[in-house]
Amino acid sequence: MFIHEIFTENFHDGKVRGKSRPGRVKRAGASCDGSVTSLRAKAKKYGGERGKMYHWCANMKGGRKKVSEVNVDTAHDPEELTVKQTFIDYFTSKGYKMLGEGRDQIAFLTPRQTVLKILGFGDEQRERAVEDYVNFFLEHQTNPYYPKIFNTQRFEHKGDSHFIYETEYLEYVANEEDTLDWLETYMDLLARGGPEQAEQFIEEEGIPSEFTEEDVRGVTQATQEIQEKLAGYIVDLSNIENIRRRKNGHLVIVDPISL
Numbered sequence: 265m266f267i268h269e270i271f272t273e274n275f276h277d278g279k280v281r282g283k284s285r286p287g288r289v290k291r292a293g294a295s296c297d298g299s300v301t302s303l304r305a306k307a308k309k310y311g312g313e314r315g316k317m318y319h320w321c322a323n324m325k326g327g328r329k330k331v332s333e334v335n336v337d338t339a340h341d342p343e344e345l346t347v348k349q350t351f352i353d354y355f356t357s358k359g360y361k362m363l364g365e366g367r368d369q370i371a372f373l374t375p376r377q378t379v380l381k382i383l384g385f386g387d388e389q390r391e392r393a394v395e396d397y398v399n400f401f402l403e404h405q406t407n408p409y410y411p412k413i414f415n416t417q418r419f420e421h422k423g424d425s426h427f428i429y430e431t432e433y434l435e436y437v438a439n440e441e442d443t444l445d446w447l448e449t450y451m452d453l454l455a456r457g458g459p460e461q462a463e464q465f466i467e468e469e470g471i472p473s474e475f476t477e478e479d480v481r482g483v484t485q486a487t488q489e490i491q492e493k494l495a496g497y498i499v500d501l502s503n504i505e506n507i508r509r510r511k512n513g514h515l516v517i518v519d520p521i522s523l
C-alpha cells in the first residue's frame with residue numbers, strides 16, 4: 265500500500281514548515297552565521313551538542329540540494345546511522361523535503377503533509393531500538409501522547425533496504441526559551457530522578473503557561489509507560505527535539521530512546 269502510494273501518487277509540492285531553533289543553537293555556543301561549507305566544517309570540528317547545532321544550521325541553510333552533502337559527510341561517522349544517498353535522492357526527486365536529521369533517522373515532509381522517517385543502518389542494536397519503539401507506538405495508538413503511525417515497512421531501492429515509516433507532522437514545542445528549558449529539565453528529572461523528583465520540580469517551579477496540567481500529566485504517564493514496556497532501553501527525553509506538539513497543542517513523544 266505504502267510502496268504503491270510512493271511510486272504512483274501524483275505529488276503536489278509540500279512546504280517545509282520547520283521553524284528555526286535559535287535558542288538551542290546559541291545555548292550550545294554555535295551560530296548559524298556563515299556559509300554552509302563553513303558551518304559543516306565547524307560541525308565536524310566541535311562534535312557533541314555544539315557540532316549538532318552547526319550541523320543543523322548547515323542543513324537548514326543548505327536546503328534541499330545540500331542534503332546529499334550532509335549525508336556524505338556523516339556517512340562514516342560511527343556515531344550516526346547512515347541513510348543511503350540513493351534513498352535521499354529518490355524521495356527528494358518525489359518532492360519530499362527534509363525536516364530534520366537526528367543521529368539515527370532522517371525526517372522528510374511528504375507531499376501529503378505527513379512525515380516520512382527513514383531509519384539509517386550501521387548498528388543493529390540501534391536500528392532495533394527504533395523499530396521497537398515505533399512498534400510500541402503502533403500498539404498504543406489510542407494514547408495521544410504518542411505519534412500516529414500510518415505505515416511501517418522495509419523499503420527496497422537499488423539494492424539497499426531501509427526501515428521507513430510514515431507518521432504525522434508535529435510542530436516545535438514552543439518558541440519560548442524558558443518553556444523549552446523547563447521541559448528539558450522536567451523530562452530529564454523524570455527519566456533520571458523518577459516521578460517524585462519531577463513532582464517536586466513542578467511544586468517549586470510551577471508549569472509554564474503554554475502547557476496544561478493535563479499535558480504534563482499525560483506526557484509523564486506516557487514516559488513511565490515507555491520505561492516500563494521498553495525495559496532494557498534507556499529512555500531519554502531530555503533533548504527538546506524529541507518531544508513535539510500537535511497543531512492542537514498536544515505534546516507528543518517522537519523519539520524516546522537514547523543509545
Ligand SMILES: Nc1ncnc2c1ncn2[C@@H]1O[C@H](COP(=O)(O)OP(=O)(O)O)[C@@H](O)[C@H]1O
Nearest residue numbers: 364365366367368369371379432433434505519
Ligand atoms: N513527526 C515529526 N514532525 C516534524 N519533524 C520531525 C518529526 N519527527 C522528527 N522530526 C525532525 O527530525 C529530527 C530527527 O528525528 P528523530 O526522530 O529525533 O531521529 P533520531 O532518532 O535520529 O534522533 C528531529 O530532531 C526533528 O527535527
Ligand SMILES: [Mg+2]
Nearest residue numbers: 366505506519
Ligand atoms: Mg532525535
